[in-house]
Amino acid sequence: MDESCVKLRNGVVNGFSNNGVEANVDAEDELNCGYRNCRPKWLQQFNTPKMLLVLLCWFTAIQGFVVNGINNVNTTAIERRFNLPSSRVGVISSSYDISAGLSVLLISYYGTHGHKPRLLAVTSFIMGCGSLLMALPHFTTGLYELQQNTADTCALEANTTMCTGDSTSGLQHYIYILILGQVLHGIGGTTLYSIGTAFLDENVRTKESPAYLGIMFGFSALGPALGYIIGGQFMNIYVDADKVHTQSLDLTPDDPRWVGAWWLGFVVAGFLAFTVTILMCLFPRTLPGAKAISEIRISQTHQGDSEDVMSTPGFGTSIRDLPTTAKMLLKNPTFLFIILGCCTEGLATSGFATFFPKFIQNQFGQTPAWSAMLSGFCAIPGAAGGHFVGGYICKKWNLKVKGMLRISIISCMIAASLTFLFWIRCDIPPLVGVDTHYANSSLITVNLTATCNIDCGCTAQSYEPICANQQQYFSPCHAGCKNYSIKLERQVYTDCSCIHGASEEYRNASALSQLEATEGKCEASCRMLYAFLPLGFLLIFLTFISGTPATSATLRCIPDRQRSFGLGLQWFFIRFLGTIPGPILFGTIIDSTCLLWQDKCGEKGSCWVHDNTNMGQNFFFLAVAVKTTSTIFFSLAHYLYKAPSKDLIANSTMTKLLPASPSNDSDASMFVSDVVTSV
DSSP states (O other): OOTTBOSOOOSOOOEEEETTEEEEOOTTSOOOOSBTTBOBGGGGGGOSHHHHHHHHHHHHHHHHIIIIIIHHHTHHHHHHHHTOOHHHHHHHHHHHHHHHHHHHHHHHHHHTTSOHHHHHHHHHHHHHHHHHHHHHHHHHSOOOOOOTTSSSSOOTTOOSOOOTTOTTGGGGGGHHHHHHHHHHHHHHHHHIIIIIHHHHHTTSOTTTHHHHHHHHHHHHHHHHHHHHHHHHHHTTSBTTTTTSOGGGOOOOTTSTTOOBOTTHHHHHHHHHHHHHHHHHTTSOSSOTTHHHHHHHOOOOOOOOSSHHHHTSTTTTOSGGGHHHHHHHHHTOHHHHHHHHHHHHHHHHHHHHHHHHHHHHHHHHTOOHHHHHHHHHHHHIIIIIHHHHHHHHHHHHTTOOHHHHHHHHHHHHHHHHTTGGGGGOOOOOOOBBTTTBOOTTOOOSSOOOOOTTTTTSOOOSSSOOOEEETTEEESOTTTTTEEEEEEETTEEEEEEETTTTTOSGGGTTSOHHHHHOEEESOOOOOOOTHHHHHHHHHHHHHHHHHTHHHHHHHHHHHSOGGGHHHHHHHHHHHHIIIIITHHHHHHHHHHHHTEEEEEEETTEEEEEEEEOHHHHHHHHHHHHHHHHHHHHHHHHHHHHHOOOOOHHHHHHHHHHHHTTTSOSSHHHHHHHHHHHHHHO
């Protein structure tokens, strides 16, 4: 074997000093970095908390990239490709949280006393397999059917019985493969945020922990932002670009029938996750210096009647202790109300993250790709910056539990005042038959059929909008257009019976403008998007500022021995009370505003047109309710917290440090005095 590969070095590996106290780490612990007996000396320079932070940030970014970025960008594309309504796509997103919630208790409980880096390595591999599995339907299905010419121009001899042998109806069953992929993602994600967070916290000093966690959580926001931006670019690539020549398609990303390469982001994320597996296996069970840090850590545990039991050595090592441990932790009112506050925040965050691009697309008339890009522009500085700033504030002011909770309360209150931004929208040119009526008819209910197109054989199966006189028509057929020509690489439709005199406003227009229509939606000359985006950034920034302080307060208000399981228990409730119902709730709200559904031979597909006013109103009331509830829960956690007394802190610190630190009673007294003063 190479001489650079050594098993373990004898003697002291690392030390840590504070106020003249030096604690040496036990040399017999396996503290070196490497694989099995091959632990090169040059590799030990990377065996530090900072390098652990780098790798966890990389893992966090990949997890956010695929779960909260690529998956959300693909919402509209998956709806179109597999003929799914928004509520069922919301189930795909929620399946991640269901998997994470079901697995988090066992993973975090055993991870408390297990080899945390190896557990993280295994689950990162599982997450990579989940990403590749979600891309699998692209390679096992046929080409995407564009439904070309099914509702192109008005053909008086046409009929609407085109429903024989529909080959796309079975595509909806692929939702189960997508759900299974999300289940594997959930196993990886829940391990990262429970075991990974606790492992990082136990290897850095208490004062530095919020800054480290803020950086790590900042990358959890950076990952989705990169997913939005990169995934938005993938949306400009045709879904079957690897199978057909896209130059032969008469289709652009502006066309509502367009489906982007939704699968490509999953393939990229899968192979990136495998890099974490390789590198995470190198880390030892405990980093050098962790034991010394534990010995000088000052307890901030909430003082109740069960903390002494949970701090007993050996408690929690058996599966039989799991229910008792969970019960005792939940009797901690501060811990309980922090969980509830995080649940309400998780509900809003997961719901908005899933459908934020769709909201921009509908409210401001943007393409799916550009909506995803704009969402990323808000998410990168907002979410990442919020986590960084929240962690920095806690470190800069050396905040204890109550100080951290005050940061969460204030940020939620200010964020609630910004929820009015969901009323901002652009006035999209009306869609005839949905938003306004055809000529010589009254619009009582949504009806695309009128006397001018009743004999054209039009269907609502394919949305191919055209624009004339700043009014939109569902398709050339519904506008009664019988002819078309190519002008400046765009189709121009003529002889349109429904456009002539479509409303009183245009009855006196010139004959040419009355009879001509161009393909695509009408352009909306609205600048309200430029007001919405800065306010959206502020709302995201303030929402994520509270994340790091809330997590740090959770780690401090429970016994150190139960940090991993405490985080796991917290995430269990956040999943099932927050992030699982979030996308389903938001998807249902969006579906409730649908004015026109895709009609595929009597079966309801995805939604073509939404009521934007009701959508914005529903989002506003939901956001206000969530932020108000979060403020109440964090306030109760702050009010009910009981910090340990100075005498209790001094006695606890003396118990841990006196045998190995002060050499006489005088030194011990001086040391305890310093500790009490620092509190």
